[in-house]
Amino acid sequence: MSKTVVITGGNSGIGLAIAHDLAERGATVCLACRNQDKAVQARKAIMTRTPGAKVELYDLDLASFDKIHRFVAQFAQRHDRLDALINNAGAVPMRQQFTAEGFELQFGGNYLGPFLLTHLLLPLMQVAADEGGVGRGDARIVNMSSIAHNIGRMDLDTAKGRRPYRVLPAYAQSKLGNLMFSMAMARKLPKGIVSQAMHPGGVASPLYRDLPGWQYAVMKPFLIGPERAGQLAGELALDRTRQGDTGGYFSIQHPRIISSTARDEALQEALYQQSCIWAYTQPLAARVAQRMAA
Numbered sequence: 001m002s003k004t005v006v007i008t009g010g011n012s013g014i015g016l017a018i019a020h021d022l023a024e025r026g027a028t029v030c031l032a033c034r035n036q037d038k039a040v041q042a043r044k045a046i047m048t049r050t051p052g053a054k055v056e057l058y059d060l061d062l063a064s065f066d067k068i069h070r071f072v073a074q075f076a077q078r079h080d081r082l083d084a085l086i087n088n089a090g091a092v093p094m095r096q097q098f099t100a101e102g103f104e105l106q107f108g109g110n111y112l113g114p115f116l117l118t119h120l121l122l123p124l125m126q127v128a129a130d131e132g133g134v135g136r137g138d139a140r141i142v143n144m145s146s147i148a149h150n151i152g153r154m155d156l157d158t159a160k161g162r163r164p165y166r167v168l169p170a171y172a173q174s175k176l177g178n179l180m181f182s183m184a185m186a187r188k189l190p191k192g193i194v195s196q197a198m199h200p201g202g203v204a205s206p207l208y209r210d211l212p213g214w215q216y217a218v219m220k221p222f223l224i225g226p227e228r229a230g231q232l233a234g235e236l237a238l239d240r241t242r243q244g245d246t247g248g249y250f251s252i253q254h255p256r257i258i259s260s261t262a263r264d265e266a267l268q269e270a271l272y273q274q275s276c277i278w279a280y281t282q283p284l285a286a287r288v289a290q291r292m293a294a
């Protein structure tokens with residue numbers, strides 16, 4: 001049976017490379033994107049490279065809790081299980097912006113939106129995880145972090161805005177959040193669902209479109225194409241050899257250095273609990289307890 005994978009931001013850059021890889025592995029690729037014109041173009045490109053690929057398009061803006069809920073409702077109308085979720089989408093706005101709920105856009109859209117999305121999709125992942133008996137199946141979450149997490153600080157007081165706004169600390173914090181979330185989830189998830197994180201390398205992509213031209217010119221010679229990141233994410237999501245592995249951090253190009261802040265389990269827990277409150281979602285332990293009692 002074909003595996004079903006949701007990938008956020010799968011219409012551009014690294015996400016599109018991941019979508020190509022997933023299609024080549026025979027998955028049903030669900031592109032969850034905020035720009036549907038680009039999503040249609042992406043589907044065309046995937047079907048051209050992989051004729052017969054199964055590609056579905058969904059509308060998703062991670063900067064709105066309401067839109068995240070609507071996406072999950074729409075997805076659940078078509079699917080009763082989910083094998084893998086790739087939290088790839090991310091943005092680097094040069095000027096301070098806010099999500100629909102008033103969170104600073106990088107914290108809210110790059111970190112908190114994926115936090116909520118993951119929790120809402122867990123019941124469908126649980127179905128894949130319980131295939132063949134409770135916890136005997138295989139469901140996976142892949143979180144796109146960055147080497148930039150190493151310069152990030154987790155300052156929860158900045159969640160609703162920074163004064164002054166500086167783009168790099170905000171980005172680094174959001175990528176630190178992705179990694180801390182991934183590691184916390186690896187401890188909390190029930191058997192059969194795993195959580196991995198990765199840094200895709202310095203990749204030439206539209207992510208850097210708003211950088212001043214001279215800055216991009218300095219970086220450009222060091223950037224690589226998105227293909228290797230696409231392969232690694234595809235492997236983490238679907239390859240048999242990776243089944244059961246959890247809590248890892250993978251990196252293309254660079255040594256896999258995880259900052260001491262990211263490793264701090266007490267801080268991971270504080271971030272996790274506060275994020276449950278912000279996103280109005282139930283902590284995982286309570287959900288699992290409920291499921292066991294049912």
Ligand SMILES: NC(=O)c1ccc[n+]([C@@H]2O[C@H](COP(=O)([O-])OP(=O)(O)OC[C@H]3O[C@@H](n4cnc5c(N)ncnc54)[C@H](OP(=O)(O)O)[C@@H]3O)[C@@H](O)[C@H]2O)c1
Pocket residue numbers: 008009010011012013014015032033034035038060061062063088089090091109144145146147199200201202203204205206207208
């Ligand atoms: N490129 C690098 O060197 C690098 C290095 C480390 C980590 N990363 C991470 O890799 C991931 C992919 O980046 P990329 O380089 O492929 O950049 P990209 O080409 O700009 O792709 C980012 C994707 O995320 C989507 N997105 C952004 N905000 C969103 C939101 N609120 N809701 C839904 N979708 C949203 C974008 O949609 P739109 O097209 O509508 O903007 C786009 O599809 C990001 O998480 C980034 O932090 C990249």
